[in-house]
Amino acid sequence: MDNRSEHGEDGADQRRSAALIGLIIILALAIAGVVLVRELRERSRIEDCLMSGRTNCAPIETPLRR
Numbered sequence: 001m002d003n004r005s006e007h008g009e010d011g012a013d014q015r016r017s018a019a020l021i022g023l024i025i026i027l028a029l030a031i032a033g034v035v036l037v038r039e040l041r042e043r044s045r046i047e048d049c050l051m052s053g054r055t056n057c058a059p060i061e062t063p064l065r066r
Contacts, residue, residue: 049057
């Protein structure tokens with residue numbers, strides 16, 4: 001009887017670990033998706049600006065000379 005209860009707990013621990021790993025993978029994919037969408041949005045904004053004929057779409061910051 002003890003073997004069954006220990007085996008059942010091991011199975012529960014394995015399922016819990018698998019669920020946690022799955023959650024971590026889903027969170028990592030979600031974070032990567034948000035970063036990708038932000039980057040694509042910024043590039044799209046710059047491209048739209050350039051396509052409208054403007055030349056100051058992505059200003060370059062230069063250090064102040066002293």
